[in-house]
Amino acid sequence: MxxxxxxxxxxxxxxxxxxxxxxxxxxxxxxxxxxxxxxxxxxxxxxxxxxxxCPMDRHDYEAEPFAAYAVRFDEYLAGSSSGGVFPALASSVLDEGGCVYGAVQKSDMKTVHAEASDMAQMEAMRGSKYVQSNLYPVFEDIREKLQMNRKVLFSGTPCQIAGLDNFLGKSYDNLLTVDIACHGVPPPGLWERYVDSLEKEAGKKIVHVDFRDKSRSWRHYRMSIRYDDGTVSYSRRDNNPYLSLFMQKMILRPSCYDCRFKCGRSGSDITLSDLWSVSDLVPELDDDKGVSGVFINTVKGMHAFGSLRPAFVQEVDPDKARSCNSGFSSDAEVPAARDEFFKGAYQTPDILAHMKEYVVKEPLSRRIWRSVRSLLSKIKRRILV
Ligand SMILES: Cc1cc2nc3c(=O)[nH]c(=O)nc-3n(C[C@H](O)[C@H](O)[C@H](O)COP(=O)(O)OP(=O)(O)OC[C@H]3O[C@@H](n4cnc5c(N)ncnc54)[C@H](O)[C@@H]3O)c2cc1C
Ligand code: SF4
Ligand code: SF4
Ligand code: SF4
The missing domain is CATH 3.30.70.20 (Alpha-Beta Plaits)
Known part of the structure; x- marks a missing residue:
């Protein structure tokens, strides 16, 4: 037991x-x-x-990707966190009568895994939700669909892929698994407290959160929050304590500091990531709108990816594609103040103030450098076009 x-x-x-x-x-x-x-x-x-x-001790994969690609789908760029590869894969599985599983945000702002059997339902799966999703009872549903010979696309964090793999206990030709590069997940409990406090502070209900609003910039993390009166508030990483603590790796699950599943160890067919090394690898796409680094881990993954028709695709060196990306780097150090942060987080009456107290401001030089890079990308793009 x-x-x-x-x-x-x-x-x-x-x-x-x-x-x-x-x-x-x-x-x-x-x-x-x-x-x-x-x-x-x-x-x-x-x-x-x-x-x-349990995959923690019983899941030993160590795969080097066959190939890596820089990819962009123009039609999916705006609503997706990177280059829109996930909706393209989903569309291709749905076209064949299959179904897709991914993380969605419910109306109460909780994140769960759900099923989509058409593109309208799939829409809610697009975009990163920076909170651990609840998977119950999705694994049983998936097994049922697979046994009925339906094609299934399951997307999630590397540990979720490993969990599904162990749950199923055998491989299925009709299952395609796609994981995301992952540097860790924050707790649902903290997210729910944060949402509750924002709603109380604003005196209105939140109806949608975009954790990664790219409308201004892909490089600068920005959250947008839509309220039930139609207003939208925007906050960049430097003035959003939730995003800051997530990026600081202060609020990750304990298993994320010693992850056994990322970097090709989940057993997934395809891994999707942000291609942060875009300026070196494909300068012509360095326009701050988002580019995916796609890693093909299996023959099945190669077939699925090969059937897509992206606006831009170019093979790139896998090592270079993984560089500058904490989703592929060795595990994060546990921040010294992490225990102290969590000890106070659920007792304090003012969670927003408590979170702000633990934010370490990014050095000004780093913020300036990021802005300069964004600007340079835009100038370079104008020159190249
Ligand atoms: C918690 C988290 C941490 C991440 N860390 C990194 C990182 O360090 N480096 C990096 O390159 N990329 C990271 N990403 C992934 C990246 O931002 C993109 O989601 C990914 O590249 C897919 O982008 P897309 O444009 O192809 O598709 P999108 O349309 O953005 O698709 C989003 C996909 O992510 C899945 N997803 C969203 N939220 C969750 C969640 N909470 N749990 C499980 N699955 C989820 C959806 O099911 C869908 O498959 C992270 C994503 C999350 C959710
Ligand atoms: S699966 Fe359920 S019944 Fe079986 S050992 Fe575990 S807890 Fe007990
Ligand atoms: S939730 Fe997953 S990792 Fe945790 S004990 Fe269960 S099977 Fe193991
Ligand atoms: S870092 Fe590892 S353990 Fe943490 S959510 Fe990502 S895959 Fe799972």
């Missing part, structure tokens, strides 16, 4: 919860706001399934 004694040994993938034959495991929120499985010993029948599907 699963028992989590060290939180860094559970990535929260839901494989155990989804596998229990008597349904006696529930995800339970801890003091940091993350969800962990807790089994009811009175109901447990001792089958051992939960332990055997």
């Amino acid at each position: 699963i028992k989590i004694t060290d939180p860094s040994k559970c990535c929260g993938c839901f494989a155990c919860v989804s596998s229990c034959p008597v349904g006696c495991i529930v995800m339970t929120r801890d003091q940091e706001g993350f969800d962990y499985p807790v089994a009811d010993a009175d109901l447990c029948v001792g089958c051992g399934r939960c332990d055997s599907v």
Whole structure:
């Protein structure tokens, strides 16, 4: 029976919860706001399934990608976080009568994995949600669809791909898995407190959050929040404590500081990322609108990617495509103030002030350099066009 004694040994993938034959495991929120499985010993029948599907010790992949590409889909650029490759893959699976699973934001601003069987439903999956998503009961749905011979695209973090793989216990030709480069996920508990505080402060309800509003810049992280009265507020990373703490790696899940699944270790067919080294690799695309770095990990992934028709595609060196990207770098150091931050986070009456206290301002030189790079990209693009 699963028992989590060290939180860094559970990535929260839901494989155990989804596998229990008597349904006696529930995800339970801890003091940091993350969800962990807790089994009811009175109901447990001792089958051992939960332990055997857990990917933390039982998932050994070590794949070097076959190839990497710089890619952009013009038609999906605006609503997607990088170059819009995910909606293009989704469209191709849906065209074949398949279904797509990805992370969506519900009307209460909670992030969950959901199914889409047409492009209208898929729309909500576009864009990064910087909070850990709830996967229950998606794994069982996926197995059912696969057994019915439906084509399935599952997208998620590398640990979610590994969890699904262990849950299924066998490979399916009709399953395509796509993970995102991932430097970690923040807790749903903190996100919910943050949303609640913003709503109280504004005196109105939030109806949509774009964690990565690219309308001005792909490089400068900016969040946009739409309220029920139609107003929208924008905040850049430097004046948004949630984005700042996420980028500072202060609020990541303990397992993210020693991740076993990123960098080609999830077993996914394709990995999608931001191509931060765009200015070196494809200067003609360096216009601050977003470019994807796509890594092809399997033959199945190569076939799926080969069927797409992007506006721009160019093969690039995988090592260079991974550079300058914390989603591929070795694991983050646990910030010294992390424990202290979480100890105070759920007791304080003013979570916004508490979060601001722990933000480390980016050095001015770095912010200026980023602005200069954005400007240079735009000038270079004008010269090249
Ligand atoms: C928490 C998080 C951390 C990330 N860290 C990095 C990083 O360090 N480096 C990097 O290059 N890229 C990172 N990304 C991924 C990147 O920003 C893009 O999402 C990715 O390149 C796909 O972009 P796209 O334009 O092809 O598709 P988009 O249309 O933006 O598609 C978004 C995709 O991300 C999935 N997704 C969104 N939110 C979540 C979530 N909370 N949990 C699981 N899946 C989710 C959706 O299901 C969909 O497949 C991160 C994304 C998230 C959610
Ligand atoms: S051992 Fe079997 S019954 Fe018990 S919690 Fe694990 S999966 Fe459920
Ligand atoms: S299966 Fe996933 S959720 Fe369950 S204990 Fe293992 S890592 Fe945690
Ligand atoms: S960093 Fe690793 S453990 Fe954390 S969410 Fe990403 S894939 Fe999962």
